[in-house]
Amino acid sequence: MxxxxxxxxxxxxxxxxxxxxxxxxxxxxxxxxxxxxxxxPQISGVAYQQGTLAGYEVREYLLEQWGRRCAYCTGDGVPLEIDHITPRSRGGSDRVTNLTLACHPCNQAKGNRSAAEFGHPEIEAKAKQSLGDAAAVNSTRWSLLNALTATGLAVETGTGGRTKWNRTRLGVPKTHALDAACVGVVEGVTGWVAPVLSIRCTGRGAYQRTRVTQDGFPRGYLMRHKQVRGFQTGDLVRATVPSGKKAGIHMGRVAVRATGRFNIQTPQGVVQGIGYRHCCVIQRGDGYGYAQLGATALPSPAIRSRPEGRGFSRRNG
Structure with missing residues (x-):
């Protein structure tokens, strides 16, 4: 590599x-x-950017999705707010597909109505459109298959049902990396019990320095500066503590505190109250959290072997 x-x-x-x-x-x-x-080389990402989007990512997505302008009055250059297409009190959710951008006057005028009731049914229709990324992936997949087939080489395709059957038959855990090893006709998978690198989106912090309750009242305040003694939350650090209850070497993602005593997220758990003098930066935070996980073998369930095509979904996978 x-x-x-x-x-x-x-x-x-x-x-x-x-x-x-x-x-x-x-x-x-x-x-x-x-x-x-x-x-x-055996370590591969298995949880890359899973879960919900961070706050700044939601805003960037909405700005691109709705052309950086109010969805209701097409106002340009005005401050924008995040608006629910269907209000939460009417069964809406915080999913990014239920959000749009609106200026303050339109947001107030809309009130507790849905976008269609507010006179903009096209907003709901646009939000329900299929994602272009998924369409691009499907088109690329078939184009790649056709290009490979045209070379005259042996090309094999598989189904999602076959992959699941192989994984269950061989007792392999459900991960992205191991699913790739179970595609198609597989007699066995060996050497898969190896550590994996989990990569998760954590963001780079928030601009908002005041924590508020659900009613909008302040409940706590954050530091005005994100760095403390040259360290910032998200940095990968190595702490060498010479003595005391926490003596030893601790390496992981740091969470800074104004007091100078930090918390370090290690594979064994969180170590709290580590002085900044014992810490050394290994890598600056890049918006992602990294954790090396150990693979655990699962017991092989007893199932009856069946040929492909019987009892499986024919979805291409």
Whole structure:
């Protein structure tokens, strides 16, 4: 696996093998820029950006989706607010597909009505349209299959039902990485009990420095500055504590505190109250949380072997 390398001055070098990269680091001819994902080839992301979008991502998505203008009056250059197409009191939700952008006067005039009741049924129709990304993936998949078939090479396709049957028959856990190993005709999967790197979107913090209740009243205040003693929440740090109850080496994602005593999220759990003097930055936060998880074998369920096509969905997977 090729590794991107920077010299001591931060100048990019030619990609090289992992062994050569380690030799350059040992000899002081290269420096560590990112610890993750500098990893074993067997480690792969299994939970990349799962869950709901962060607040800033929702706003960026809505700005692009609705052309950076009010959806009701097409006003340009006015402050915009997030509006529910169907109000929550009427059964709406906070899903991004139920949100739009509105200026303050339109938001107030709309009140407790849906977009259709407010005289804009096209807003609801646009929100219900299928995602263009999914269509692009489907088109790319078939184009890729046709291009590979035209080469005359042996090309095999599989179904989602076959993949699930292989995974259940072989007792393999349900992950993105292991699903790829169970596609098509598979006699067995070995060597899959390996650590995996979980990558989850955590964001880079929030601009709002005041925590409020559901009624809008302040309930707490955050620091005016995100950095404390040169550290920021989300940085990957190594803490070497020489003595005391927390003596040892702790490495993980840090959460800063104004007092200078930080919390570190390690694979074994959260270690609280670590002084900043014991911490050293390994990698600056990039908006993602990294955790190396150990793979656990699942017992193989007893099922009866059946040929493909009987009892399976014919969905392409």
């Amino acid at each position: 090729a590794v991107f390398v920077l010299d001591r001055r931060g100048k990019p070098l030619m990609p090289c093998s992992e062994k050569r990269a380690r030799l350059l680091l040992t000899r002081g001819r290269a420096r560590v820029h990112r610890v993750v994902p500098l990893q074993n």
